[in-house]
């Protein structure tokens with residue numbers, strides 16, 4: 001299936017990336033022809049890491065795979081807004097690593113605390129050390145505390161971010177349940193880049209779904225650092241169709257929406273627009289690649305990780321691959337779908353590298369479904385390829401659900417969003 | 433400079449052509465992704481190996497011609513869809529054929 005095509009020299013691409021430090025096609029690791037030919041250690045059992053582990057083991061059972069994840073169970077951000085909206089249980093978004101263990105993947109519930117890239121070794125909180133031939137980091141994001149003045153870890157116990165699913169999700173849900181009718185919910189949304197561009201607006205929608213039924217005099221204000229946001233016309237149309245007029249109000253960055261500080265004691269948000277006191281305050285703060293990426297030395301000045309788009313190998317440290325939210329994947333948004341496709345491309349690249357074969361040409365899709373109510377779904381999608389300039393969207397491949405579609409189409413999309421969730425989590429967590 | 437479209441898979445996007453053309457010379461070639469890596473982008477929705485655990489239809493073991501007919505009809509718009517019409521935009525006849533062959537060969 002390798003087509004001759006005028007235009008783009010693959011070898012030039014490889015040497016160009018090699019010149020910046022990321023070497024792609026390498027010969028086989030010496031002395032690795034026996035039973036377990038090489039060791040891959042994967043940090044983070046989320047959308048990127050679990051998928052990568054699964055797909056390496058599907059492609060080459062002779063590679064020893066160790067997946068290290070700090071939490072015993074993985075709680076997905078996708079569909080956590082449905083828990084916050086009150087129509088899904090935490091158990092429906094919580095997954096165990098049994099399936100991956102049954103596949104023969106070593107799953108260690110532990111935290112990686114240090115990475116010695118010269119010695120090819122990771123250190124765990126338990127004190128254990130593991131050596132690797134190739135290391136994969138898919139550790140997700142961390143919040144940048146105090147980027148919004150006053151918003152630190154302690155403040156997040158009062159004004160949750162709920163941007164990592166788990167106790168934070170439950171905290172926000174409980175606060176909404178405890179809020180009086182007529183209360184004000186304020187959500188602050190950050191500037192790009194951040195995890196899941198449409199999720200603040202999906203969240204506002206599903207909180208409105210709850211409030212419209214149980215606390216109809218209440219209101220939601222989104223204070224946005226941005227002047228526009230993804231699928232905006234579709235969200236606005238949906239809010240008109242689904243919820244009382246004015247229940248959701250969106251404030252653009254240029255119109256006072258940019259939040260610069262909070263006071264957790266009074267749940268007050270501060271922006272150029274003034275001070276706004278909330279009954280429930282949900283702060284989605286600016287984000288960065290998770291801490292372990294910094295310890296590994298793979299983050300750039302902007303706190304994200306640059307990678308070779310053919311292999312996801314770090315541009316700064318050899319033999320460390322970074323994928324998912326932590327990496328800069330060009331035009332791809334930070335989504336679970338993106339991380340899943342990057343996990344597959346990385347798996348294929350690692351299997352090729354560790355077997356001394358040429359790395360194949362990558363290809364990626366992304367689709368972000370958003371629910372505006374349990375029965376009202378919309379989506380945005382695009383296809384991507386790797387180029388010397390990074391990962392770019394194929395022209396014409398990006399589009400959204402149409403405006404003015406009948407309710408039946410929105411209902412089908414909501415049903416298929418659930419189908420997507422079953423499929424992607426099945427890939428991650430079932431034995432297969 | 434006119435650019436010939438590839439035989440398979442992609443209707444070349446103008447922006448990509450520009451990027452590729454920048455490093456072009458007559459004897460240079462570009463690799464197209466293998467069907468296996470493209471198919472795994474489908475399985476994010478259609479389930480591992482095309483076996484869906486949820487509401488999106490399974491693809492594994494469906495008739496090759498049936499898949500071809502449906503993908504063509506999604507692409508042309510003859511078959512209404514919530515998303516497949518948009519997903520099919522970058523694929524041409526050759527791509528449709530290879531994807532159909534791939535999924536038809538998976539076990540149900």
Ligand SMILES: Cc1cc2nc3c(=O)[nH]c(=O)nc-3n(C[C@H](O)[C@H](O)[C@H](O)COP(=O)(O)OP(=O)(O)OC[C@H]3O[C@@H](n4cnc5c(N)ncnc54)[C@H](O)[C@@H]3O)c2cc1C
Nearest residue numbers: 044046047048070077078111112140196324325335336337
């Ligand atoms: C509210 C919300 C809704 C969303 N909805 C969608 C959606 O509908 N569709 C979609 O595609 N995406 C959605 N996303 C985005 C999606 O959750 C992320 O893009 C995805 O989780 C990124 O995958 P990842 O592998 O990079 O990180 P994660 O999935 O977060 O996985 C990282 C894992 O690494 C572990 N880890 C980190 N550091 C260490 C360490 N030192 N030692 C051990 N383990 C460590 C963490 O515990 C975590 O389990 C949503 C996000 C939010 C916040």
